[in-house]
Amino acid sequence: MIDHLIPKTLHEALSAMERVHFIKVAGGTDLMVQRRMGPMVEPRFESPVIFLYHLKELNYVKEEDHQLIIGSMTPMEDLLHHPSIPNHFKKVLNDIASPGIRQMATLAGNLANASPAADTLVYLYASRAEILLASLHHERIVPIRDFITGVKKTVLKDNELIKEIHVPLCPCTTFTWTKVGGRKSDAISKVSFVGMAEMSDHHLKKIGIALGAVAPMVISDHAMEDDLQGLSIKELSMRKDAIIKHYASQINPIDDQRSNKTYRRKVAINLLTQFLDELLLKGMTSWTHTLWNILNASYAKKHIP
Ligand SMILES: Cc1cc2nc3c(=O)[nH]c(=O)nc-3n(C[C@H](O)[C@H](O)[C@H](O)COP(=O)(O)OP(=O)(O)OC[C@H]3O[C@@H](n4cnc5c(N)ncnc54)[C@H](O)[C@@H]3O)c2cc1C
Structure with missing residues (x-):
């Protein structure tokens, strides 16, 4: 043998x-x-x-x-x-x-x-x-x-x-990666998070969310992501709390030598919230930018010969 x-x-x-x-x-x-x-x-x-x-x-x-x-x-x-x-x-x-x-x-x-x-x-x-x-x-x-x-x-x-x-390949307009570890390198994650999204015309074209080290398997829900696709910024902002609740219900971390359940759970929810806030802020900023351009153009049309 x-x-x-x-x-x-x-x-x-x-x-x-x-x-x-x-x-x-x-x-x-x-x-x-x-x-x-x-x-x-x-x-x-x-x-x-x-x-x-x-x-x-x-x-x-x-x-x-x-x-x-x-x-x-x-x-x-x-x-x-x-x-x-x-x-x-x-x-x-x-x-x-x-x-x-x-x-x-x-x-x-x-x-x-x-x-x-x-x-x-x-x-x-x-x-x-x-x-x-x-x-x-x-x-x-x-x-x-x-x-x-x-x-x-x-x-x-x-x-x-x-x-x-x-x-x-994601043509992401927003991307977040966070690894929470005990030190800068050679550390096993206490919590890890990736959020990626593509926004276009103030609508969500694509979104990907995954949370690591907070459940027996990576938390990711492609059906939920599909459901969010196509939402406007306003609709997304109205769904924000429900999205967080949905993912939070799947977070089920363990206590071990690296961290404890309470910390892992809290950090994971914070990372998801931050990602959604960043997405909404970017969407609103670009919406404000468009509005500003429209106002400028109509002012120019009226007042600039
Ligand atoms: C000091 C140190 C620090 C580390 N830091 C990190 C870290 O920060 N983040 C992190 O995620 N990991 C970390 N790791 C873990 C490890 O380096 C990674 O998981 C790495 O990606 C494993 O890849 P490998 O090629 O060495 O796998 P191997 O050790 O060779 O294999 C791992 C498993 O995969 C199987 N396997 C490998 N290749 C194949 C294949 N082609 N087809 C089928 N099965 C296969 C093997 O049978 C085995 O079960 C660390 C490890 C060490 C020692």
Whole structure:
């Protein structure tokens, strides 16, 4: 029986995964910590291990049909410096771990680890990312909301790996990312939040909201977001309290060594409120601006020959 495999190609990896139940290792930054046995002792793995990080076939970033296609073995540090990655996504990546860890850490690992405190998840939920899973004979695309099914649980089958992450590009007019951690870097989030929205003609064209580390899974509600699309600023302002109540009812944090329920709950609600206020303020400012332009134009018409 083999205890590890370093495949030369993706095909070799997928073929071997048809025969053997492997633990898949990307950058190993989660796995090595989870399996550590103490100083000077090798980490212990209960099943054979397959190393994937070196597979160049899975290391790329492309832009297609208004979405990013990210190969699963692209290190986060490469994403941070890639010209196709939008600045708001880079803000999230920049707050993850430290440059050394980001050289190894991958989005795929962050996703497959399925921790509610994983920082990229809030961005990926708010963006409605999709995950391309591949096995030797089959590929399937799974929306992120169906990919993660619980704490540390996903729909990945033994013979499948994450091949790509597809992230729709948002032409956001408002974007907020907040990570509340114990220190500036290398901190696990106490609470994380992403809010993104596109406003046009004083109407909400798109909105994405996701809260992390305050429930067993990231809190995100695509049906609610769809319902908000098309609202005018006035309608949105009338719905503000109901929106906050809706998300607050799903916030169900834990007490742990990093923080407590009461703090997490309060901060999460504050972050959502701030995001909605910013959105409304921007919408009203642009509405006032338009009104000002109309008044100016009619004054000019009447008084300037
Ligand atoms: C010091 C330190 C600081 C950290 N700081 C942060 C932080 O600020 N924010 C944060 O979110 N995380 C943080 N982490 C956690 C970790 O770095 C991230 O979760 C990272 O994205 C994991 O990616 P990886 O490639 O190292 O995954 P790995 O450890 O290799 O794998 C993690 C899981 O994903 C599975 N997996 C990996 N790739 C695939 C694939 N292609 N297909 C199927 N399954 C796959 C593995 O089997 C495993 O279950 C930190 C870790 C350390 C050690």
